[in-house]
Amino acid sequence: MFGGLPFDNNPDLILLGLAAGPKSGGGTRFYATIYNNLGAGAVLPPACQNDAGLACRGGVYFSDDGGYHWTRGTGVTGDSASYLSVAATAGTLFVSQTNVNGYAGGVYKSTDYGQTWTDSSSGLPCRYNFTVAADPSNAQVVWTGCVFSDITHPGGIYRSNDGGASWLPYGRGLRNEAISWLTVDPADSGHILAGAAEGVDEMRFAPDADQDGIPDSEEAIFGTVPGDANDDGTQDSTQANVASIGIPAGPLAPSLAKTTAAGDYVVVEVDLSQPHNGSCARVSDLSVISTDQIALSNRMQQAAPTIRFILPDCQSARVNIRYSAVTSYPNGVLGSYSPQTPGDGTTLAWGTFATTQASVDGNGFWSVDLAENAFGNVYAPGSGAILFQGAPGKDAVFANGFD
Numbered sequence: 001m002f003g004g005l006p007f008d009n010n011p012d013l014i015l016l017g018l019a020a021g022p023k024s025g026g027g028t029r030f031y032a033t034i035y036n037n038l039g040a041g042a043v044l045p046p047a048c049q050n051d052a053g054l055a056c057r058g059g060v061y062f063s064d065d066g067g068y069h070w071t072r073g074t075g076v077t078g079d080s081a082s083y084l085s086v087a088a089t090a091g092t093l094f095v096s097q098t099n100v101n102g103y104a105g106g107v108y109k110s111t112d113y114g115q116t117w118t119d120s121s122s123g124l125p126c127r128y129n130f131t132v133a134a135d136p137s138n139a140q141v142v143w144t145g146c147v148f149s150d151i152t153h154p155g156g157i158y159r160s161n162d163g164g165a166s167w168l169p170y171g172r173g174l175r176n177e178a179i180s181w182l183t184v185d186p187a188d189s190g191h192i193l194a195g196a197a198e199g200v201d202e203m204r205f206a207p208d209a210d211q212d213g214i215p216d217s218e219e220a221i222f223g224t225v226p227g228d229a230n231d232d233g234t235q236d237s238t239q240a241n242v243a244s245i246g247i248p249a250g251p252l253a254p255s256l257a258k259t260t261a262a263g264d265y266v267v268v269e270v271d272l273s274q275p276h277n278g279s280c281a282r283v284s285d286l287s288v289i290s291t292d293q294i295a296l297s298n299r300m301q302q303a304a305p306t307i308r309f310i311l312p313d314c315q316s317a318r319v320n321i322r323y324s325a326v327t328s329y330p331n332g333v334l335g336s337y338s339p340q341t342p343g344d345g346t347t348l349a350w351g352t353f354a355t356t357q358a359s360v361d362g363n364g365f366w367s368v369d370l371a372e373n374a375f376g377n378v379y380a381p382g383s384g385a386i387l388f389q390g391a392p393g394k395d396a397v398f399a400n401g402f403d
Helices: none
Strands: 012-020 026-037 059-063 084-086 095-099 106-110 131-134 144-146 156-160 179-184 191-196 200-203 242-246 265-270 284-289 299-304 306-310 314-323 333-338 347-354 358-360 367-370 386-395
Touching: 026 084, 084 131, 095 131, 156 179, 200 367, 242 284, 265 306, 299 347, 306 314, 314 386, 333 358, 367 386
Parallel strands: 131 179
Antiparallel strands: 012 026, 026 059, 084 095, 095 106, 131 144, 144 156, 179 191, 191 200, 242 265, 265 314, 284 306, 299 386, 306 386, 314 367, 333 347, 333 386, 358 367
16 A cells, blocks of 8 residues: 655655546546655656655655555656645645755645646745645635744745735734645635634624725725825725724823824735835735734833835835824934844844835825835845834934844
8 A cells, every 4th residue: 555655765744635537437536745855856766866756755645546555746846845735626736845854845836636737826925835725615816824044034924815926914903924724615615724823713794995915995085085094095905005904092102192082003015006026916914913923112212113024026115104092293203123134133232214204294295215136125125025113213222223
């Protein structure tokens, strides 16, 4: 039994699964994913460098005879795979790969029952993907989770709305973005459960036409004209480059005099009329961050809550930020909680943007120039995306620098 599965290089069997096979008249195809346990590009044992004799390579294997004989699919870079998920369309499968031991990592897709595979990771800034879950009822929707070592190397939850051709972050509300496993509720495709470093996270996906991570129903209520928080005459829920969310009523933080009321909000917009690199088409996962996650600055008197958002597929852009609760910023500065040393998550600290990078107008709209390899981006240089976390305030100590 198990003829054709690799046993010569001490691989790990990650998953056994099954689905309807390609045989006429029906039948079940079994699948096995194998983690190679060799470094990417390592020389295979002599007995099977050419697939002769005992198979040695990892990757995705399939069997049409109940597991007696197995065949290895081709196309998974490095021949090492983690978790497999069967999509709603017959013959379509997804498999994840971690980037441990130098593997490329990411998500791979097959449309021929696992015989051939292609990389399906476009838009994923993180390639440490142990888990992937296809929506059982919608052939176009796929989810994946990403593990990360620190905040500069993004983890989180990502969703594809086009069958794995592209991915967008949907990790709003995650306290810990190290996601090692997720699944879609078979009875409710909008119900997602994910295993993280701090336990199990739960999400109930709500309609989100512009795919910015903020439900349409939430974006529809903020602004002088409900649903138009940035006052451009267009509903925020139809603009992927605009995201708006409410700010909880009550004190922003114990040390701040300014308080918020029901209906206060923050809106973030990528100014696509200004030069930008990358598509910069979305403001994703905008959220208000509590002080138990990011403490207040020791040197900046914060005038509004700390926010966090992601600009996927964006290397540089101008971003506009407005808090409805604060319209005047005497001697204002915009602060960012970012690494002092780019790419080093242990050096996170509050700093402020130079006046050449950030400014505020008389209506309380901040404009800030963000770039993937500059101050203000938490992600490591070269990630292709921007993660901003920060707040406006008044610099109470001295000019630019870090706490």
